[in-house]
Amino acid sequence: MAEAALALEDVAITFGALKAVDGVSLTLMPGEIHALIGPNGAGKSTLMGLISGSLRPDRGRITFGGRDVTALPVAARARLGLGRSFQVSSLIPEFSARRNVMLALQSRAGHPFHFFRPVRHDRALTTSAEACLAEVGLALRAHVRAAELSHGERRRLEIAMALALAPSAFLLDEPMAGLGAEGTADLVEVLDRLRARAPILLVEHDMDAVFALADRVSVLASGRLIATGTVAEIRQDAAVRTAYLGEAAS
Amino acid sequence: MPRIGREQGLNLGLALALLAAPLVALALAEPFYITLATRIAILALAAVGLNLALGLGGMVSFGHAAYFGIGGYVAGIMAHHAFMGTPGPLGIPGTGQMLPIWAMAMVISGVVAAVIGALSLRTSGIFFIMITLAFAQMLYYFALSWPAYGGEDGLPIFRRNAFPGLNTMRPIQFFAVVYVALMLAIGVFAMLRESRFGAALMAARQNPARLAALGTAPFGVMLVGFAISGAITGLAGALMADLTRFVSPAMMAWTLSGELIVIILLGGTGRLFGPVAGAALLVGFEVVFGGMTEHWQLLLGIVLLLVVLFARGGLIGTLAGREGHG
Amino acid sequence: MTLALIIEQMLNGIQFGMVLFLMAAGLTLVFGVMGLINLAHGSLYMIGAFVCAAVAAWAGQFWLGLAAGMAAAAIAGALIEMTVLRRLYDRDHLDQVLATFALILIATEGTKMIFGPFPLYLGLPESLTGTVDLGLAPYSRYRLALIGFGVLVALGLWLVIGRTRLGIQIRAGEADRAMIAALGVNIRALYTIVFALGAGLAGLAGALVGAIQSVQVGMGEPVLILAFVVIVIGGIGSVRGALLGALLVGVIDTMGRFLLPRAFALILPADQAMGVGAALASMLIYVLMAMVLVLRPKGLFPAHA
Numbered sequence: 001m002a003e004a005a006l007a008l009e010d011v012a013i014t015f016g017a018l019k020a021v022d023g024v025s026l027t028l029m030p031g032e033i034h035a036l037i038g039p040n041g042a043g044k045s046t047l048m049g050l051i052s053g054s055l056r057p058d059r060g061r062i063t064f065g066g067r068d069v070t071a072l073p074v075a076a077r078a079r080l081g082l083g084r085s086f087q088v089s090s091l092i093p094e095f096s097a098r099r100n101v102m103l104a105l106q107s108r109a110g111h112p113f114h115f116f117r118p119v120r121h122d123r124a125l126t127t128s129a130e131a132c133l134a135e136v137g138l139a140l141r142a143h144v145r146a147a148e149l150s151h152g153e154r155r156r157l158e159i160a161m162a163l164a165l166a167p168s169a170f171l172l173d174e175p176m177a178g179l180g181a182e183g184t185a186d187l188v189e190v191l192d193r194l195r196a197r198a199p200i201l202l203v204e205h206d207m208d209a210v211f212a213l214a215d216r217v218s219v220l221a222s223g224r225l226i227a228t229g230t231v232a233e234i235r236q237d238a239a240v241r242t243a244y245l246g247e248a249a250s
Numbered sequence: 251m252p253r254i255g256r257e258q259g260l261n262l263g264l265a266l267a268l269l270a271a272p273l274v275a276l277a278l279a280e281p282f283y284i285t286l287a288t289r290i291a292i293l294a295l296a297a298v299g300l301n302l303a304l305g306l307g308g309m310v311s312f313g314h315a316a317y318f319g320i321g322g323y324v325a326g327i328m329a330h331h332a333f334m335g336t337p338g339p340l341g342i343p344g345t346g347q348m349l350p351i352w353a354m355a356m357v358i359s360g361v362v363a364a365v366i367g368a369l370s371l372r373t374s375g376i377f378f379i380m381i382t383l384a385f386a387q388m389l390y391y392f393a394l395s396w397p398a399y400g401g402e403d404g405l406p407i408f409r410r411n412a413f414p415g416l417n418t419m420r421p422i423q424f425f426a427v428v429y430v431a432l433m434l435a436i437g438v439f440a441m442l443r444e445s446r447f448g449a450a451l452m453a454a455r456q457n458p459a460r461l462a463a464l465g466t467a468p469f470g471v472m473l474v475g476f477a478i479s480g481a482i483t484g485l486a487g488a489l490m491a492d493l494t495r496f497v498s499p500a501m502m503a504w505t506l507s508g509e510l511i512v513i514i515l516l517g518g519t520g521r522l523f524g525p526v527a528g529a530a531l532l533v534g535f536e537v538v539f540g541g542m543t544e545h546w547q548l549l550l551g552i553v554l555l556l557v558v559l560f561a562r563g564g565l566i567g568t569l570a571g572r573e574g575h576g
Numbered sequence: 577m578t579l580a581l582i583i584e585q586m587l588n589g590i591q592f593g594m595v596l597f598l599m600a601a602g603l604t605l606v607f608g609v610m611g612l613i614n615l616a617h618g619s620l621y622m623i624g625a626f627v628c629a630a631v632a633a634w635a636g637q638f639w640l641g642l643a644a645g646m647a648a649a650a651i652a653g654a655l656i657e658m659t660v661l662r663r664l665y666d667r668d669h670l671d672q673v674l675a676t677f678a679l680i681l682i683a684t685e686g687t688k689m690i691f692g693p694f695p696l697y698l699g700l701p702e703s704l705t706g707t708v709d710l711g712l713a714p715y716s717r718y719r720l721a722l723i724g725f726g727v728l729v730a731l732g733l734w735l736v737i738g739r740t741r742l743g744i745q746i747r748a749g750e751a752d753r754a755m756i757a758a759l760g761v762n763i764r765a766l767y768t769i770v771f772a773l774g775a776g777l778a779g780l781a782g783a784l785v786g787a788i789q790s791v792q793v794g795m796g797e798p799v800l801i802l803a804f805v806v807i808v809i810g811g812i813g814s815v816r817g818a819l820l821g822a823l824l825v826g827v828i829d830t831m832g833r834f835l836l837p838r839a840f841a842l843i844l845p846a847d848q849a850m851g852v853g854a855a856l857a858s859m860l861i862y863v864l865m866a867m868v869l870v871l872r873p874k875g876l877f878p879a880h881a
Contacts, residue, residue: 084463107450112471114447119444304670381865383801387801392855397848397855551681551685
């Protein structure tokens with residue numbers, strides 16, 4: 001039995017009276033794309049926060065690559081190989097696309113306290129950055145400031161940065177958010193190729209994308225995991241239909 | 251790329267103008283203007299330090315006068331003990347040599363900046379501003395009441411510190427020392443900005459959450475940036491002490507912290523030669539408008555308000571456009 | 577060192593704390609509701625003192641001066657808010673710092689131009705001169721009244737914030753700025769009122785202090801900086817935190833300046849003890865602030881723990 005790349009055991013967090021995440025256990029196995037879906041307010045963003053480290057659970061354990069990371073802060077988890085993209089594009093606005101990816105690469109390479117060599121002339125960084133940008137189709141826009149990229153380009157830059165980290169697991173938060181049909185199709189293709197590099201935990205609303213990509217799907221509703229299985233299994237699951245469509249649907 | 255060329259041209263122009271002005275003054279036998287140019291260069295150096303923390307790192311320190319004052323007092327105390335022939339604090343002997351004084355000034359102000367930074371960076375936003383202001387005020391009051399080095403009356407430096415091979419008592423030679431120090435500091439700023447450290451620092455300003463998600467904790471980067479920033483401003487303080495041959499708690503007053511921030515704004519936040527442009531503008535303003543009315547600070551306040559509201563890029567931003575970050 | 581002296585110093589500390597409270601309450605409200613850092617708050621303190629002194633001298637009456645000082649500061653505050661600060665709410669803190677610093681320059685020079693560079697005289701009101709016998713010690717009637725003012729203001733703020741419509745809007749604004757605009761509250765008016773309220777309190781503080789210390793240009797900034805320390809120690813956004821923090825700072829600072837030189841006199845020669853004691857006493861509250869930063873970064877009594 002292969003070891004899970006990422007595992008959550010009975011993770012929970014409460015905000016005041018709200019049980020945002022209420023005892024969720026799931027795994028991300030090597031080589032798979034595991035999609036996490038659920039209606040609005042289900043707790044997906046909170047769960048992402050817990051996995052990435054910006055939130056601390058009230059109970060439960062999170063292991064990454066076999067290691068207990070529950071107490072580790074965001075930067076430490078990233079250094080261990082957790083590559084995350086944000087639901088709302090979170091880039092360095094004044095930097096070009098290339099510079100954004102170079103930042104990811106330099107973080108991957110170690111500590112930031114190198115004072116002397118200009119980053120611009122660092123062949124290792126620039127060529128790798130350009131390679132990552134090429135993978136997501138942004139090679140021609142490398143020099144454009146992130147603030148001036150289109151929405152779709154920014155989503156792709158987010159992926160390029162996650163790629164640059166050479167992570168052992170991807171944590172992608174609604175990468176298709178705001179993309180039209182064509183943008184989604186392009187990104188689906190990119191993600192499909194990424195699967196070979198590292199497993200992907202994919203939070204998404206776009207069902208076409210989910211059904212096209214996912215090996216397994218977990219459904220979150222009201223902070224709880226109500227179903228886990230293949231795409232086919234989930235489509236037929238009664239509890240899932242109720243959660244999405246209300247009591248009348250079943 | 252025309253944009254970058256414009257800024258580089260402007261920078262070169264500023265560097266040459268700052269060098270030329272005292273030489274012209276020398277030729278015209280007007281030593282006052284040599285001193286004025288020296289003062290501009292020293293304030294510019296202090297602002298280069300702040301520019302690192304504020305312009306690159308986004309840390310709005312309203313307490314950089316503290317490091318200026320510490321640098322000044324190191325110079326003053328060392329010179330005082332050298333003159334008196336008595337041992338200095340912790341038994342360190344006094345010295346009248348600039349180079350060791352600069353080294354001490356930079357190390358001590360850098361260390362103090364690291365301590366204050368470590369405490370202040372636990373917060374952000376307006377808390378950070380208030381706390382840096384408060385700590386600087388603390389040092390100001392301490393200098394005011396500590397009896398050993400003059401307190402409110404200050405500490406005179408009877409003989410300007412020495413630099414090997416030069417006669418620092420001659421204004422133009424002292425200016426040369428200050429000018430070179432300023433250019434070196436600008437060079438260091440440029441080097442840091444282009445380095446991996448600079449990239450991380452600028453990222454920490456714009457999007458700390460993103461930087462952390464990439465694996466670099468913003469706190470460490472910002473703290474190191476803050477400490478280096480304090481060291482550079484400390485060097486400026488040591489030079490100012492030698493220029494005026496006088497050190498007093500006024501070097502640590504909150505008004506000076508405000509002036510440094512104003513210099514950064516007037517010149518252009520984060521710009522390489524912003525501090526030079528800003529210092530020249532501020533001192534120029536004082537000389538020109540101070541000559542017309544004793545209430546020139548009212549005019550300065552109005553101009554400042556207008557610049558903040560309508561001309562945010564400062565002089566260099568307005569003339570050379572936005573920076574490129576290829 | 578008698579008991580009477582210690583009690584006098586304690587009360588002085590509380591009185592000083594009340595002045596800091598008046599400053600800090602305004603600052604913390606403005607920050608909580610508008611998210612604005614206002615360095616010109618010290619100038620409003622100064623305006624209150626100057627107008628009070630001028631009107632009191634002209635009318636021969638302290639209380640008229642006090643009312644005028646408060647009103648002038650509140651009006652000045654409202655004017656500043658409507659003309660300058662309104663444009664800054666969406667700007668970053670650096671811009672707010674620079675703009676309000678510019679306002680300090682304008683206010684300082686302006687005051688010098690109107691009133692001249694020398695301090696003004698402000699005398700105690702007839703009814704409050706002399707001392708009151710508190711049983712254990714005599715104490716200045718005026719300073720006692722000052723403490724009373726502080727208590728009244730604290731109660732008043734508690735009532736306004738807790739019991740009035742304005743108070744609800746203030747509390748809602750502190751919790752979620754964007755939301756109250758969406759709910760149809762007249763944001764512009766609310767902000768101006770809150771700012772004027774804070775300004776009025778600063779003016780009151782300046783006028784009250786002006787009678788026991790000098791009324792001079794630049795008197796506001798040291799108090800402003802101490803008010804910042806109070807807010808850091810007491811906790812942001814909380815008037816209760818401002819009160820408790822201010823009392824803590826006031827008492828510790830006053831007692832420290834009183835006791836430390838005497839403590840050092842036990843181990844050092846007298847003149848050295850004075851200097852060293854005074855120097856360390858002046859750092860005391862900042863050390864306290866540093867400790868709070870390490871142990872409780874949100875302050876000791878934050879509004880939202």
